[in-house]
Each structure stands twice: as structure tokens, then as C-alpha cells.
Amino acid sequence: MIKVADASELGHHIVVQGGTFYNNAVLRSFEKIADCHAIRPDIAGIMGAFGAALIARERYVECEGTTMLSIDEIQRLEYSTSMAKCGLCTNNCRLTINKFSGNRRFITGNRCERGIGKEKDRTPPNLFDYKLKRYFDYEPLSPQEARRGTIGFPGF
Numbered sequence: 721m722i723k724v725a726d727a728s729e730l731g732h733h734i735v736v737q738g739g740t741f742y743n744n745a746v747l748r749s750f751e752k753i754a755d756c757h758a759i760r761p762d763i764a765g766i767m768g769a770f771g772a773a774l775i776a777r778e779r780y781v782e783c784e785g786t787t788m789l790s791i792d793e794i795q796r797l798e799y800s801t802s803m804a805k806c807g808l809c810t811n812n813c814r815l816t817i818n819k820f821s822g823n824r825r826f827i828t829g830n831r832c833e834r835g836i837g838k839e840k841d842r843t844p845p846n847l848f849d850y851k852l853k854r855y856f857d858y859e860p861l862s863p864q865e866a867r868r869g870t871i872g873f874p875g876f
């Protein structure tokens with residue numbers, strides 16, 4: 721969904737992404753509404769994954785081994801899927817339970833962690849502490865690297 725009050729705010733060079741834009745009608749409708757020519761990369765639907773892969777490559781740290789399955793293990797992989805209702809509260813979430821060889825399972829459809837057998841953590845997070853750490857625990861870039869200048873926080 722694109723929420724723009726004024727399509728002219730989008731600028732002149734518009735790149736669209738997301739699987740929805742594989743649909744020519746959606747692309748053309750967008751161009752008509754925004755009165756623009758939009759660029760749709762041929763990987764529009766996987767740009768998020770592509771970006772994640774680039775970040776992973778950039779931040780990759782040498783480590784021992786990998787948890788990825790080998791191609792042989794993938795070919796031997798067996799799984800079964802079943803449905804169940806959580807029933808621990810009135811939401812009655814409909815769970816999809818995927819069971820894999822090696823006694824592993826993956827559950828989806830749960831709206832909270834109780835649905836996957838974990839207890840709800842009732843300790844409220846300290847959001848002030850969290851935000852403080854998010855803001856100030858980063859190593860600042862050196863002035864040479866900080867091409868966009870310095871950002872100040874009023875009140876701190």
C-alpha cells in the first residue's frame with residue numbers, strides 16, 4: 721500500500737518494488753495515478769531478500785561451520801504438516817504444525833509465544849532504557865566517514 725497525499729512528492733525517479741508490481745496493471749495504474757514513469761526492476765518481488773543478502777555479505781563474520789543443511793540432507797528431509805487449535809485463550813489461534821525429521825518442528829499461526837509452548841513474559845520492557853541504548857550505544861563514525869554530518873538530539 722502506498723500512502724501519498726501528493727504524488728508530486730515522490731520525485732522524478734521512482735523505483736517500485738514488491739511482488740505486487742509484477743502485475744502490469746498495478747504498475748500502470750500506479751504510473752497513471754502518480755503521473756510518472758516508474759522503474760520496475762526484474763527482481764521487484766525479491767528486492768527485500770536481495771537487500772538482506774547484500775547486508776549478510778557485508779556483515780558476514782568468519783565462523784566455524786554453518787547450520788545450513790547440506791544438499792544431501794535437504795534431499796533426505798521429511799516433513800509432515802498438521803493443524804491444531806491453541807485453545808489457551810479465547811483467540812483460539814489456528815496453528816499449523818510442521819514436523820521435520822530430526823524431531824524438529826516449526827509452528828505458525830500463533831499470535832503469541834504461548835502457542836508455541838513458551839510462557840508469556842509478563843515483565844514489561846523498559847522502553848526508556850531500550851531507546852537510550854539504541855541511541856547512544858553505537859560507535860559514532862569518524863568525522864571523515866560521517867558524510868551526512870552530525871545528528872543532534874535536543875534535550876539530551
Ligand code: SF4
Nearest residue numbers: 806809812813832835
Ligand atoms: S497462541 Fe496465544 S493468542 Fe493464540 S490462542 Fe494461544 S494463547 Fe491465545
